[in-house]
Amino acid sequence: MQRFKCKIAYDGSQFSGYQVQPSKRTVQSELENTLKKLHKGQEVKVYASGRTDAGVHAKGQVIHFDSPLTIPLERWIIALNSLLPNDIVVLEVEQVEDNFHARFQAKGKEYRYFVNLSNTRDPFQRNFSYHHPYKLDIQSMNDAAKYLLGSHDFTSFCSAKTEVEDKIREIRKIELIQQDTMLIFRFVGNGFLYNMVRIMVGTLIQVGSGQINPGSIKEIIEHKDRKYAGKTAPAEGLYLWEVYYD
Amino acid sequence: MQRFKCKIAYDGSQFSGYQVQPSKRTVQSELENTLKKLHKGQEVKVYASGRTDAGVHAKGQVIHFDSPLTIPLERWIIALNSLLPNDIVVLEVEQVEDNFHARFQAKGKEYRYFVNLSNTRDPFQRNFSYHHPYKLDIQSMNDAAKYLLGSHDFTSFCSAKTEVEDKIREIRKIELIQQDTMLIFRFVGNGFLYNMVRIMVGTLIQVGSGQINPGSIKEIIEHKDRKYAGKTAPAEGLYLWEVYYD
Known part of the structure; x- marks a missing residue:
């Protein structure tokens, strides 16, 4: 068995999100079906750096899987993509140590x-x-975004359904770039909670519209309650851009 | 009744082409359904500069229709787009003379x-x-494209199914632009036959691949027979870019 890491x-527009769901078209099920074909019907489980929701895109999602096949590395990409x-x-394939894990070893992400x-x-x-x-x-x-930078308990900025206990995350960078009529938000952090980027974007848009005061972001964080933050921005604008490892 | 011209x-990816077909989703049927709603159930016929095939896109298709409604021009765009x-x-709406016709008065097109x-x-x-x-x-x-410029009988470069009798068309400009990994073909002419742009592109790609000699384009035109030209390039790359009027 060898472990492979793929970028x-x-x-995301035609998928019901990343994760397998019964009778839905998901990214994970398409990947696992493809690997099953390459392994003569044998199931191959795929692990990702994290899920993405329905309609959310990825430019640099990372997955790993184990395989007994001895295909040269450069043939893996061709076989999978065909x-x-x-x-x-599949943009990149590399062979990694047996203890590599796409999710547990991710050190940070950019959305x-x-x-x-x-x-x-x-x-x-x-x-x-x-x-x-x-x-x-x-x-x-931009003024409002500064309050989101650093380590905070982001309970106010994640879906109330989130089951993760530790809601402290560190945001290392937030950048707003305007290119013609397109406004691009960059978020780099050690990890993001469920819907966190979309709620931050929705809230920042309400700041930009004058509905929320930039300074009140600090209080919204302190409330630790989803209802104080702004709307969840729609899925179609979101891209998992890159996943960082050591 | 007033006549309106719209850009x-x-x-095109989710349409079975421009023209109405029974039980298919087409651009024309969506336009006519929308106008019917705006006219309290009354049918409004839409005329376009020409059809586009399934999967073909438009950046500047032109249509016209007649309406008795007295909506201010700037409200037409909002009403239609909503x-x-x-x-x-709908990118532009203008009121035009009663004898304007999107198809018969088109003086040229860019694809x-x-x-x-x-x-x-x-x-x-x-x-x-x-x-x-x-x-x-x-x-x-580029060498091959020069033979296509000017007025020619383009029988070899249109679908054998074409029923139009006059197959003489004038191509005023062909330009190949490379932007990073994207190669963009621009074709400007007084009109184009069914599949003509896709067959010219398919043929030029075979020239670029060394399968067809640039000089043999002249002979392909002279044969006046579809089977001498190259393959029809797929629909997804094609855009009706602009329609010219006086």
Whole structure:
């Protein structure tokens, strides 16, 4: 048995999220079906750095799996990509130590969120960015973002359904980049809770719209209660951009 | 009754082409359904500059229709876009003379074709460009394209099913633009026959691959027979980019 680590990308719009669910089309089930074909019907379990929700995309998701096959590394990519559906692609394959784990050894992640500010909807962007045709005060949003930086208990910024106990996460970088009519949020942190990026983006958009005061972000964090933060921004704007390992 | 001209864009990937077909989702039927809603159930016929096939996109398709409604022009766009599905958008509306006709008065068109030359498939581009991960000799393709310029009988470059009698068309411009791994073809002409752009692209790609000699384009045109030209390039790379009027 050898352990393989893969970097993959997918267009999330036609998936019911990453994780296997009965009778739903998911990224994990497509990966496992493809590996099963390559292993003559034998089940191969795939482990990812974390789940992504329905409609959420990945530019750099990381997975690992074990295989007894002795295929040269450069053939792995070709074999996998020729069998995978065309909304998933394997970008890199490497052989790793037997104790490597895509989830438990992830040291950090980058997510990006794309907001299309143009007046008219773009039919080519409908699954790939959130259309928000209203003026935003970027300066207030940057001011507000500073309160999110660092280590905090992010209970207010995660879905109330979250079952994880430790809700302390460290955000290392938040950057807002404007390219023409596209506003791009970059979030780099040691980990993110369920819906955390989408709630931070939704809240920052409400700051930019003048509905939430930049300074009140500090209090929202201190409340440790989801109901104090802003709306959850829609899935289509979100991309798991990169996963960091040592 | 007033006549309205609209510039529209659509992502063709979820349509069975532009033209109405029984029990198929088409651009025309979505437009006519939307206008019917705005007209309290009354049928409104929509005329386009021309059809596009299943999977073909438009950045600047032009349509016209007649309406007795006295809505201010700037409200037309808002009303139409709020009712249209999100893979079609109205970009411009103007009131025109009663004798304006989107098809008969079109003086020319621009089509663009996008070829993704990168080694790995891009899941985000799967419906929006043709993935052709092979080396192309752009110089030979440019040489070949010169033979297509000007007025010719394009029988060899249109689907054998074409029922139009006059197959003479004038191509005013062919341009090949390389942007990173994307090769973009621009075709400007007074009109294009059924599948003509896709057959020209397919043929030029075979020239770039060394399968067809640039000089033999002249003979292919002279044969006036579809079987001498190259393959029809796939629909997903093609965009109706602009329609010209006086």
